[in-house]
Amino acid sequence: MIIKVTKAARKKLLVALPAIIVLLATGCADPNAITDQNTSIENRNWSYANTIKNDVKIDDASIPYNIYINLRVTGDYRYSNIFVLLRRNGPGLNSLTRFELKLAEPDGRWLGTGSGNLYSYQVPVITNYKFPAKGTYHFQIEQNMRDNPLHEVSDVGLRVEKAPGK
Numbered sequence: 001m002i003i004k005v006t007k008a009a010r011k012k013l014l015v016a017l018p019a020i021i022v023l024l025a026t027g028c029a030d031p032n033a034i035t036d037q038n039t040s041i042e043n044r045n046w047s048y049a050n051t052i053k054n055d056v057k058i059d060d061a062s063i064p065y066n067i068y069i070n071l072r073v074t075g076d077y078r079y080s081n082i083f084v085l086l087r088r089n090g091p092g093l094n095s096l097t098r099f100e101l102k103l104a105e106p107d108g109r110w111l112g113t114g115s116g117n118l119y120s121y122q123v124p125v126i127t128n129y130k131f132p133a134k135g136t137y138h139f140q141i142e143q144n145m146r147d148n149p150l151h152e153v154s155d156v157g158l159r160v161e162k163a164p165g166k
Contacts, residue, residue, distance in 0.1 A: 092132030
């Protein structure tokens with residue numbers, strides 16, 4: 001079935017498209033998210049020196065938060081996991097923690113959501129965490145695998161959200 005679109009209909013769609021995009025972007029925003037940002041990895045080669053940095057402003061230290069690491073790898077990524085270092089610095093906090101993120105089943109099936117040859121992950125690494133005080137906290141994510149650079153990592157990021165129901 002072929003649907004013909006008139007010039008007038010195309011013109012109306014082009015005029016309305018920016019407004020539709022703005023409505024979708026603002027209407028789908030998660031009210032619990034404090035930050036949810038990803039950084040592209042140049043040439044999909046994540047080196048030790050390429051530390052992913054995010055600043056997060058915490059306005060209420062009395063409620064718990066969940067912290068996630070966002071990751072996208074291609075289907076050509078060689079491993080079923082990835083080790084990362086997460087540094088957290090801010091008022092009353094100076095911490096370094098190593099996390100292992102499981103990316104695939106033993107049989108090789110990817111655990112992330114796939115789109116083409118790209119697999120996305122949002123892995124909770126710290127849940128129901130209460131920050132020591134209000135203020136700005138500095139997060140740094142560093143790859144901690146033996147390979148340097150680590151190939152086929154497309155994006156890395158951080159999500160901090162208010163714990164649901166809080």
